[in-house]
Amino acid sequence: MYAKDFITIVSGLPRSGTSLLMQMLKAGGMDVLIDEQRIADNDNPRGYLEYEPVKYMRSNADWMPLAAGKAVKVIHALLPNLPSEFNYKVVFVNRDISEVVASQAKMLARAGRMGAQLPPEKLMSIFAAERDRILNWVKEKDYITLIDCNYRELIENPLDKAKDIADFLGLELDCQAMTDAVDKSLYRNRI
DSSP, X not given: OOGGGSEEEEEESTTSSHHHHXXXXXXXXXXXXXXXXXXXXXXXXXXXXXXXXXXXXXXXXXXXXXXXXXXXXXXXXXXXXXXXXXXXXXXEEXXXXXXXXXXXXXXXXXXXXXXXXXXXXXXHHHHHHHHHHHHHHHHTOTTEEEEXXXXXXXXXXXXXXXXXXXXXXXXXXXXXXXXXXXXXXXXXXXX
16 A cells, blocks of 8 residues: 555544654654644644644545645544545554643643643543544544554654554654654653
8 A cells, every 4th residue: 555545644632642743754754734823832842733624624624635645633533524535544642641631731721721620530531431432433444544652652662663653554754763753851741
């Protein structure tokens, strides 16, 4: 299968490390579909690498052909809106949910915004159920293949994970450049 035969989707819960994975793929030589609408900030100093039309995929996915042979970031909740006429390889970044909740709380606080008015334990339970629901949905789709990418392992063993991802995608990516894109100092919300 050639890169043009599928769309690479980088997905996960919010604050799970999807921007890092997009940075790695880009460094490794993969084309990425981004538009620079959301600029780097204190919470993501190396950029978000997003494509704004993805947010409106529920009502309009006309942009999807632009993603053929490229990587595009799609938040977990939007995966069920992927049009079934394309083939997808999903790299799902799985981060400890307590770290996701802590990171999101800090990001919202820095932005002066209120988050969900729920205790962290309840929010973690909701995120875990949502993640599991989406991953089970993906398993039922013959047009989607998925690799689970553990965030902590990605940070601790980036070269091994880069090789796993390149093998999964069936692409000759520069795994050393992907590894070099990992800045371990940005793993700030460890639990």
